Amino acid sequence: MHQDARGHAVALSNPAALDAYERALYALQTYRGDPLAPLDEAIGLDAGFAASYATKALILATFFERRFMRDALAALDQGRDALARGTQREQALAAAARRIAEGAWHEGARMLDRILAEHPRDIVALQAAHLMDFYRGDALNLRNRVSRVLPSWSASVPGYAYVLGMHAFGFEECNQYPEAERAGRRAVALSEDDAWAVHAVAHVMEMQGRIEEGIDWYRETRHVWAGGDNGFAFHNAWHVALFHMDRAEYVPALEIFDARLAGGGEMALVRVDATALLWRLRLEGVDVSARFGAVADGWERALEDESGFYAFNDFHAAMAFAAAGRREALTRLRLALARATSRAGSNAEMTLAVGLGVCEAAIDFCEERFAAAAEKLAGVRDVANRFGGSHAQRDLLTLTLIEAARRAGLPRLARHYAAERLVHKPASAWGRRLVERIDAPQARRAA
Ligand SMILES: [Fe+2]
Structure with a gap:
């Protein structure tokens, strides 16, 4: 039996397909180029190459959008015969991809970990699980x-x-x-x-x-x-x-x-960063309304298909809609969030624990109910890892909380949270700027 570059047995008959497969893994590891094209090439060279289908499904699934989950399931269906003849590891990768694509994100990550217990050099299982850890906070x-x-x-x-x-x-x-x-x-x-x-x-x-x-x-x-x-x-x-x-x-x-960021509106990952940057600029008093309109357009195009899929994305959609004054889109998003809480899968708990509260806080903030926004954010900020993202991304919750408290006329509360920043980032100017703004109440409405 053939082996991949890390020594795993792979079920295939044409060794040329293995070269294409390794090129796909290199693209995956470096984020350079398209990892899917060489996988399709590998499948074209050897339709029985089970690992290619499982890897394709895991890559698609970890793009983390509902439409790509469907593509992941299609890749598994496409490779059904090959996977039936694949190694136990290849079948386990496919099974994990299926559970992730079906929305069982915690279970999928555990399945990938069981593969790693047997095959600690399985870079596909490791990287897919790492991304799942990120998405699950x-x-x-x-x-x-x-x-x-x-x-x-x-x-x-x-x-x-x-x-x-x-x-x-x-x-x-x-x-x-x-x-x-x-x-x-x-x-x-x-x-x-x-x-x-x-x-x-x-x-x-x-x-x-x-x-x-x-x-x-x-x-x-x-x-x-x-x-x-x-x-x-x-x-x-x-x-x-x-x-x-x-x-x-x-x-x-x-x-x-x-x-x-502006041109990446068709990918949720890019829309998230675009929204988060504009929201920070808005908090700082920079006029980004036209740009927010364009980002909200991107979220609206995806609203029908993607809302209620992942609470972290929904929160960013809510910010964009609220900032751009898209009331109808907000109504549709709220309905999708409500449906998400009763759907099977990991996102229901994420939405209940964090998503609903932060989405409503973003809307409160833009509609100038600042005390309500601060209250909601203070309630979920410390468990917000449960809806995924990094500390740096979730810092936006704290920045919004500080600004909401300041605008609500709650300077002690605003200073309380700003103090974290001063202690953790002593050389950072942002924290000092926040405190100066809190201490200059007559200037706050002009910001
Ligand atoms: Fe990052």
Whole structure:
């Protein structure tokens, strides 16, 4: 039987298909190019190559939109005969992909972990599970799942750097910043093409308020993350914009929005970042109404199909609709959220625990019910990891809470939450700016 580059038996008859498969995994690991095209090529070369179908399904599923879940199920149907003759590992990958595509996200992640127990070098299972940990806000497993397989890896195994890059992000989400930075820098040094590791180190700098270093880091590593074929470049660019936001440099932040985020309206992941950046700019008093209108258009186009699929996305749609004054879209979104709470699958609990509250808070904020917005955000902020995303992304909840409290005439409450930032990010200008604004009540309405 043939083996892949990490030593797993693979069911196939044409070895040329394996080359295409490994190219797909490289694209997956580096976020460079389209990983699906070489998988289709592999299937074209050998229709019996079971791993290609399972991998395709997992990649589609971890794009994390309802439409791609349907595509993932179609890939599994397409490969039914091949998978029936596949190895136990290949069948297990397919089974995990199916459960994720059906909405059982926690169960799917556990199934991937069982594969890793048997095959700790299964990079497809590891990366898919890592992304599922991110979407599910499972910080411990972002770190520990990688820790569990790390003893089976070394620099001599192809793809080791990307495992370190995942470990770096896991450490960061567990607030272990020195460990995160060490692993991330090592990954970048080993691979020179690990955009996920670059991102992990940038997260450390973001969380520690090392703004100058963050901008320098992204400048030094542009060759790793910024290329036109890099599917993750939009998100790294978003982090660069956040660093500029900290320094109140709104023009470069808007330039990044226009260059990297405005045109990505057909992908939910890009719409999330576009919305989050505009919302931060809006909180800072920058007029972004026209841009918000365009982003709200993107959410509206996806509303019928995607609303109620993932609470984290729904929250960003709610912000865009509320900021753009789309009342009808908000009504439809609210109905979708209500339906989501009674549907089978992991998102119902996410919506109940976090999604409903933060969506209503965003609407309250835009309709100037600031005390109500602050109340709702204070209620869910500390459990908001349960609807996914990173600390840096969920920081938007705290920024909104502070501004809502300030505008509600609750300066003590606003200062209370701003204090976290001053302590955790002592070199950051954003925290000081927030406190100055809270302490200048006569200026607050002009902002
Ligand atoms: Fe990030």
